[in-house]
Amino acid sequence: MRPTITFFSGLNTIGGTHVLIGCGEDAILFDYGARPSAHYDWLNPAVHMELPRGLRQHLLTRKAPPVFGLYDPDYLGDLSYEDVIQNAWDGMQFPRYKRVSAFVSHIHQDHMELLPFLGEQVDLYMHRDSVSVYDGVVASGEWYGTKANVIGLADGEERQIGEQLHIQLRETDHDIAGASALLVTAGGHKILYTGDWRTHGRHRDYVERLFADMAAQHLDMIITETTQLKEETLWQKQLPQKELELPGLYREMLQGAQGLCYLNILCRNVERVADFIKVTKECGRTLVLDRATALLWHTAATEGLSHLEGDPVLEETGAIRLFEGEDPSGLPYETxxxxxxxxxxxxxxxxLIYPKTPIMAELERTGEQGVPSHYFHADGNPLFAGDKILHAWLDDFGVRYHFHGTFGHAIPREITRMMKLASPKLVAPLHGNHPELLDTGEIPKLLPTFGQTFDLDKLFS
Structure with missing residues (x-):
């Protein structure tokens, strides 16, 4: 079969990107998360799709790609490919392959939510740090495991898939360990999928090197995220707060606080967690965790994280405690x-993770009184500063709020700069509400429709 690329979703939403590149008998699908469709917000914590019937529901609402070679037959039941094509995709025809692999760029829900539905026949590629983070997420009970054959790769590592597909993983920078891009070569055509990336994180050098290297590859296409792209940010010049500024801001808060302090950061960002464990100890305080957070951190850290290799924080148990009532089994922390x-x-x-916010009532209205508490919020759920429920609790108890979100995505100017630096023949912007606004200079843009397939030989002839 000739080399093709099919864009199923994530084209004008933040997340839920599903793109299939195939050649001969083999194909690779990336990413593997889920987001509501472009025009409907159908799901929330009270209305959701779960195992075992969830796969059927995702397929029939176009929130999972119609690539049946990916899935566990037990979850499909008697649902057929023809059912999905005729009833959910209005009879559209898509390339079909004997073997389908998958790639996950990082372990955020909108890029990995559908992993539990993969079958054991699927080779699933991701950065080896992402494997550790995913195992931590599963151990914590936050999400389900997968039956797929998980293959962890290091930065720059390559794999041949069948006779005509070749991939190379390239580490980037995002607000989570293991975030990576994927370079796919299919029938001689070179396509880079960026995943989520930014230029204000701790590993900016990875991003600069990636796009400089791609200029030498003479790429046919770059598929890039555009999360931050909207009319009000088009001319933004200043980068968001840098990742490496956060530990200093946290230290500043601790040194000025005389009462209890709260911390709300996303535990999947394990490198940030490591920084905050260190600062907490250096400031003479002990970090108190719930069991799920402790399991995620401990599992990811003990399995191995490339940028924390040999770091003493991995052996640090005395600066961490589990809160009373939390089961300490399997963890090296006292309560x-x-x-x-x-x-x-x-x-x-x-x-204090968001679902456990009511613990604040016990912590604030018992024991020592008269000294205000402080709440440090940096990209933990809720992701933004204005959540009404959170502020109702903070305001009622007089807790002082410190918001220091860094955001995990490049500003529009930086996307434009990197596209021009890499200089592909074509740019396909997606994973954003307004990808059409991306300035690519003289490089043509491809704005595919849902389910559109392109013959790569014809596209680049």
Whole structure:
């Protein structure tokens, strides 16, 4: 079969990107998360799709790609490919392959939510740090595991898939460990999928090197995310707050606080968690975790993270405690009681994830009084500063709020700069609400429709 590329979704939404590149008998699908369709917000925590019937529901609402070679037959049941094509995709025809592999650029829900539905016949590629983070997410109970054959790759590592597909993983920078781009060669055509990326993170050098290297590859296409692209940001010049500024801001808050401190950061960003464990200890405080957060961190850290290799923080157990009532089995941390915390508030930082916000009532209205608490919020859920529920709790107890979101995505100017640096023949912007606004200079843009397939030989003839 001739080399083709099919764009199923994620074309004008933030997340849910599903792109299939195939040649001969083999194909690779990336990414593998889920997002509501472009015009409907159908799901929330009360209305959701779960195992085992969830795969059928995702397929019939076009939130999972109609690539049946990916899926566990047990979850498909008697649902046929023809059912999905005729009833969900209005009879559209797509390339079909004997073998289909998958790639996940990083372990954020909008890029990996559908992993539990993959079958054991599927080779699933991701950065080896992403494997550790995913295993931590599964161990914590936050998400389900996968039956797929998970293959962790290092930066720059390559794989041949069948006779006519070749891939290379390239590490980038995002607000999570293991974020990577994928260079796919199909029938002689070279296509780079960026995943999510930014130029204000701790590994900016990876991003600069990636796009400089791609200029020498003479790429046919770059498929890039455009999350931050909207009319009001088109001429933004200043980069968002840099990742490496956060530990200093956190330290500043701790040094100025006399009472209890709260911390809300996304635990999947394990390198940031490592920084905050260190600062917490250096400031003479102990970090208190719930079991799920502790399991995620401990599992990812002990399995191995390339940028934390040999870091003493991996052996640090004395600076961490589990909150009372949390099961300590399988974890190297002692527990601490509510009574101990509320009578020695200046000695603790409470890692308070959003669903457990009501614990604040016990922590604020018992024990030591009269000294305000502080809440440090940096990209933990809720992702933005204005959540009404969170602020209702903070305001009621007089807790002082410190918001320091860094955002995981490049500003439009930086996307334009990198596209011009890499200089492909074509740019396909997606993973954003307004990809059509991307300035690519003289490089043509491809704005595919849902389910559109392109013959790569014809596209680049």
């Amino acid at each position: 601490v009681s509510l009574r101990e915390i509320v009578h020695h508030k200046k000695d603790y930082v409470f890692y």
